[in-house]
Amino acid sequence: MAEAGVTPKRDLWGSFRPYLEKESLAAFFLGVSSGFPFALLAATLTTRLAQEGIEKATVTAFTLAFLVYNVKFLWAWVIDAVTLPVIGRLGQRVSWMIVIGFLAIAATINLAVADPRQDIVWVAVSAVMLGTAGATFDIIIDAYRIETLKPYQLGTGSGMSQYGWRIGAAGAGGLALVVAARSDWTVAYAVCSIFALPAMLTALILGEPARHQKQAERRSLVEMARAIADPFSEFFRRNGAWLVLLFILVHKIGDTLANLTFRLLFEDLGFSNDEIAIYDVGVGFWALIIGVFVGGIIYARLGLKKSVLIALILMAVSNVSFAALAAAGDSNLGMAAAIGFENFASGYGGVVVVAYFSALCDLRFTAAQYALISAGASIVGRLLTGTTAGALIDWIGYVNFYLLTTVAALPGIVLFWWMMRAGLVDDAMGTAGTRPAPEDA
Numbered sequence: 001m002a003e004a005g006v007t008p009k010r011d012l013w014g015s016f017r018p019y020l021e022k023e024s025l026a027a028f029f030l031g032v033s034s035g036f037p038f039a040l041l042a043a044t045l046t047t048r049l050a051q052e053g054i055e056k057a058t059v060t061a062f063t064l065a066f067l068v069y070n071v072k073f074l075w076a077w078v079i080d081a082v083t084l085p086v087i088g089r090l091g092q093r094v095s096w097m098i099v100i101g102f103l104a105i106a107a108t109i110n111l112a113v114a115d116p117r118q119d120i121v122w123v124a125v126s127a128v129m130l131g132t133a134g135a136t137f138d139i140i141i142d143a144y145r146i147e148t149l150k151p152y153q154l155g156t157g158s159g160m161s162q163y164g165w166r167i168g169a170a171g172a173g174g175l176a177l178v179v180a181a182r183s184d185w186t187v188a189y190a191v192c193s194i195f196a197l198p199a200m201l202t203a204l205i206l207g208e209p210a211r212h213q214k215q216a217e218r219r220s221l222v223e224m225a226r227a228i229a230d231p232f233s234e235f236f237r238r239n240g241a242w243l244v245l246l247f248i249l250v251h252k253i254g255d256t257l258a259n260l261t262f263r264l265l266f267e268d269l270g271f272s273n274d275e276i277a278i279y280d281v282g283v284g285f286w287a288l289i290i291g292v293f294v295g296g297i298i299y300a301r302l303g304l305k306k307s308v309l310i311a312l313i314l315m316a317v318s319n320v321s322f323a324a325l326a327a328a329g330d331s332n333l334g335m336a337a338a339i340g341f342e343n344f345a346s347g348y349g350g351v352v353v354v355a356y357f358s359a360l361c362d363l364r365f366t367a368a369q370y371a372l373i374s375a376g377a378s379i380v381g382r383l384l385t386g387t388t389a390g391a392l393i394d395w396i397g398y399v400n401f402y403l404l405t406t407v408a409a410l411p412g413i414v415l416f417w418w419m420m421r422a423g424l425v426d427d428a429m430g431t432a433g434t435r436p437a438p439e440d441a
Contacts, residue, residue: 019156026202027145027157031164032171033199034141037104037134039169040111040192041065041127043280044176046263047273048185049123052116065127066260070379072135076371079139080364081227091208093147096140100133101200105193107133112189141199142374143367146358146432147209154355154433155299159292162350166288166343168195174281177273211363211432231365232372240424244360247419248376251312251353251412254405256378258319259342265322265398269330279335287340291347299352305420308356311349312416316409318345319402326398356425359433366432 045062079096087095107130114126149157172192179188235241266276299307321338328334357377361369393401419425 019160021153021156022206023148023150023153024156024160026148026206028160028164029198029202030141030145031161031166032168033101033104033164033196034138034161035165035168035170036172036192036195037108037130037137038066038069039173040108040176040189041131041134042260043263044173045111045127046260047177047267047276048180049116050264050267054116054120062124062127065124065131067379068128068131069135069138070375072139073368073372073375075136076139076368077228077231077365079136079143079367080231081224090204093140093144093208093212094203097144097203098200100137100140101196104130104133104137104196108193108196109190112186112193137196137199138374139367139371142358142370144199144203144209146361146366146370147211147363148206149358150211151359151433154358155296155351158354158358159296159351161354162292162347163289164198165350166285166347168198170281170285171195174277177277181273212366231362231368234362234365235360235369235372235430238430239427240419240422241428243415243419243424244428245376247412247415248357248373249380250415251409252315252378253380253412254319254407254409255315255346256380257408258322258402258405261393261401262322264393265326266335268398269326269335271330271335275332275335279332279339283336284339284343287343288347291344291349292351294344295348295351298348299355304352304356304359305425307352309413309416309420311345311352312409312413314345315349316406316413318342319406319409323399323402323406326402360428360430361432362430363432369430 041062049062083092084095084099087098089095090098107126111123111126111130114123116123145157145161146154172195176185176188176192179191236245238244263276266280271279295307295311298310302310318341321341325331325334325338357370357373360373392404396404416425
């Protein structure tokens with residue numbers, strides 16, 4: 001099998017042109033909507049709870065709300081197999097995009113009116129509700145993106161999706177901080193619900209994806225059981241599938257542990273909301289833009305396997321920069337450097353790793369299989385963050401904690417290197433990485 005992700009060398013304009021194609025632009029707007037629920041649950045909720053005086057162990061425990069993202073594969077088959085009544089006439093993917101988009105808006109407003117000082121348990125329930133809506137929104141967004149992009153666009157589309165995701169996450173997070181500083185957190189969260197609209201409008205404008213392979217309608221209980229089981233049985237029949245799954249589970253442990261604790265570090269170092277917004281949104285955004293651009297070039301020049309290996313190394317090393325910031329203390333230059341390097345590594349890695357995970361999908365089961373892949377990608381790190389990160393930071397301090405996250409990233413690097421040498425990366429590839437759109441066949 002030819003290596004997925006290898007593209008012919010192009011001139012400067014040829015390398016830039018795919019970014020202007022409608023499929024890649026669609027991936028950008030889908031990414032904007034995908035990023036906002038995550039931001040409101042991660043950095044923004046962490047900042048809100050910290051400013052409300054909630055203790056550190058409780059704040060980090062709220063990252064367990066992200067675990068719904070890691071079990072979304074349990075209901076992702078519904079997006080593939082169940083046709084909605086009435087609105088389903090718009091198409092399988094379009095109808096689900098609209099319905100789930102409205103659910104994400106409702107869940108955001110619900111969390112907006114929850115008061116952590118009055119009822120921290122209801123805030124936790126509301127966070128899980130937004131996490132569930134956001135995870136389900138991700139299911140349909142990812143399926144729509146993968147099926148809209150042609151195989152040669154997976155790298156470019158992944159880059160554009162990462163641009164959109166970071167703009168959506170940074171925009172929602174930054175807007176929430178600014179609005180909260182001038183009004184309150186209720187207004188801040190409610191305003192951010194508008195970030196659900198780009199994906200909904202994109203689906204309405206473009207219609208059903210060209211590569212979507214609609215499943216036969218499932219009516220009996222046996223057929224529904226097959227709808228649940230088929231996506232997973234197909235994946236695990238591939239050569240090397242279990243090792244691919246192991247890589248998915250372990251490759252991002254260190255990165256997830258580090259990323260979900262950055263705002264605690266910033267608060268403890270004494271950075272203001274405006275400083276966090278300026279450096280996290282400003283410097284981080286431009287570093288991400290550069291990282292995505294470089295990722296696209298390296299992906300085209302070196303192919304999928306080598307570019308993914310480089311990404312894993314960069315993401316591991318980026319955690320060291322936050323150990324340095326923790327050692328340096330309240331330093332705007334140090335904060336800018338740490339955020340800049342981390343976002344560059346994330347931007348680069350986002351292009352090539354997401355392209356790889358997208359290419360693993362079978363087009364008959366895009367929603368279910370990508371949900372399994374993306375859920376597994378951070379479940380271990382999120383579980384460890386929610387259960388041990390706060391206590392670890394209190395015990396060993398920020399410097400040693402971030403050095404520990406760097407060590408935790410090493411198994412993923414070694415495993416992927418071995419998979420490259422054994423040929424398992426190519427053997428486990430799905431039809432999303434090889435099958436063209438009907439008009440290109």
